[in-house]
Amino acid sequence: MSRRKLGRPVGRQHSLAITYARNGFKRPARSQKSGKAERQGKIKWGQLEHRAGQAGYSAASGQAESSHSYEHLQSSFEEWFKEAVKGKLSWRSILTISKAYRRGYNTIARPPLPGIPLPLRGTVSAVVAASNEEKTIAAVIAELSRLPIQEIIVILNGCKDSSFHSIEKNDRVTVISYPQRLGHDVARGIGASLAAGDAVLFVDGDIVLAAEDLAAFVLEIDKGTDVALNDISPYLPPFSKQDDVTRSKMFLNYMLGRPDLQANSLTAIPHALSRRAITVLGGKSLIVPPKAQALAIVQGLTIRAPQSVDVVRKNRIRSENAGAGNEVARLILGDHFEALDEVMRLKGSRLKMTRLSRSELARKRNRR
Amino acid sequence: MPRKRRYASRRNRKTIVYKGPSGYVNNHPNPVVSIIIPAMNERATLADVLYQASRIHRCSETIVVANGSTDGTPEISAKLGARVITADKPLGHDVGRRVGAEAAKGQVLLFIDADMVIPAAELRPFVKAVLEGVDVALNDYSGPTGGREVHTVVLAKHSLNAMLGRSDLKGASLTAVPHAISRKAAAAIGFRTLEVPPVALAAAVLRGFKVQAVHSVQVGRINPAKYRGRQGDPLTSLIAGDHLDALHWLIYERGSRGGYSDLGRQRDKVR
């Protein structure tokens, strides 16, 4: 890992730097979340990054200035990556290499390109749900445009402001505009119905997330996981101080046999789904995120939480300002009821929790 | 009486005061308070527990529901003056509570366990609350919440309360003792419901009874074995399942969203 990572975040701050800061600037142990090739000692870090930088440089210098573009950056990187990197890498390592390649490319390219290349096997769509977000929507789309996403679907609903007009004409952006408010999370179901990519990334139009943070979710799905969740555990207070929504998310995961997921859930963005996950879950269940979460677990989809992106603090600030925070909290509790109702229909009202009769249990517990 | 002396010396406790030849436990014919104690093989602590029970209220009765005991628990209880209800096979805690509640005559039903000795002074607040109008007086004890990993049962209790809209109760529950219920509320909910404590709690809240956590008794410390169960402990699974039963019941009573609005989601826009 580059030494620069260990100092103050350069340019855009992103959660990797925060993770380092939290760990007292110690490099995370190599074995933590690293890929098989790395663990087997097959990758020499400094060398690969250096080679990436050089390859980016030569890719850019081999092209006329006018043909420096994100498309070229992406395609040349994919080609190079296929040859140069054998074996499986963690998404963090892939991102490091991507950025090294881009740095090399941008030594030549003028102006330097903002986009990040990623080695993807499939296609990616993004779904952005927004209602009256004229202040942030353009920036959200700008960040998504920095990733190799073929299709950015923006779903505006009930906008009384100039959200539609703040979206710049962009070759990859489709905007669906509904005059009426659709209600919470309905846009996600609509976006899922339209999206054609092998991986679909879901974000909201009111929180600008850096492309570097979103890359993890895209890479996770591309490598075969069905559901990539935001790991919000680092941002939660201790249990006694947690709110009702957090507890119900955790409860659902625990009851379905996934205590490892803690309070991570499809309720939060960003998250990404595979094509298979969308087919299995169906657009209708995505409208009630906890229900989709429950079904994902019960239907045996692979679920991971590869990256932590701080949406919690921003959300809390917003809902404290509005008074509607409580209303939405109650809606989410209701959603968890729906989720339980759904899985209870599939698995019985006790979700396969012990069938031991109380008398047998009493005998066991009171053995003398 | 040699048997009593041996008892006393083995336990090395302070002297026990006997109120009368028939035992020291009260059994008032028209009790205000019924103290219900499910017990199976608890002779080590039983006498102390019964002694504390006797000091809670003048006008009380003590009912020991002793099932499937093999160590003489029913006999000891009877000798100490309690009303004893027995059954052949062990019924378990929660069923024992129901059996006791059905047999109780008092207007306040106080539930305690036979393996924990809780001083009468810590039990009186529960009785007092019910006499003053609270229908379900819970132990304001939320379990261990300080560690990194939360225990499934602690999580379940907190979650049920949250989903009932009663997060003010934190982790209080009818699973834990001590707690007191007015007989009126218990009858309205149904004594059978007491067998699944989380369902009883949900029913009490739903039916509009006054449910409060009135006093804190740190039962975790007194009886660590019970609350330090591993995640894989079958009791954990049973209690978790009970909480799911409660939520299932709430869905049945209030609809698939537990009565919460979805703020006008246009669901028909997605097929």
Place this chain on the structure above:
Amino acid sequence: MKEETNLTSIIIPTHNGLHLLTSCIEAIRRHTEVPYEIIVVDNGSTDGTQEYCIQAKLTIVALPRNEGFPAACNKGLSIASGEQLLLLNNDVLVTPRWLSNMLRALYSADEVGIVGPVTNYASGRQQKDIVWRTLEEFMQIAEQHNQADPAKWLEVQRLVGLCFLFKRKLWERLGPLDERFSPGHYEDDDYCYRARRQAFRLLMCGDTLVYHAGSASFAAVNPKGWNSLIERNRRKFIDKWGIDPWIYM
């Protein structure tokens, strides 16, 4: 009939045809008595179409570029929520009782999959000889003409996509329009052919007359191109099915 109360999703692909679109929408709003939703799919228009749709409180799917008729239809269809789906050209003006008449035909039997109206200008059997001078006169003729009459329903083998009403179960069974026929022509023939292969029936509603301005935009701008496009796509149909689509017209 209870099916009439189901929602009809009207999908209107459009490309730089604002003036056509506004009249089209106005006519729908005036003459449709049954529940409907309109989804405009904008193929990268630069003439203010999107602004108009937002102002007129229409649901719009604004594509970044012109993706052609079948792709645009498919995008609209994938987010449509109605039980019945209807493709409509932006140069069609609907007429009194147009949709209720067609719905009656659509739900007249379980196997009926697709229905279409008659019009003043269309390829194939749906073209009807009408004499009119002004649009008002046309509308008056249509008002008289559009009396519901099952005797006027005719079984056909192909319907044009300019006003194309079909059941959702067809969408579920057949999937989307075939985008190899982009930018347009013969995707409707292809869909009709696939529907008939699945034993669905097609009805032409002789009791429903709508106005169609014709391929004014494309043909006017690019007459030779238009002919070669039609020819190219006819070839594609033949390559796909081994049959000349003309036999069904």
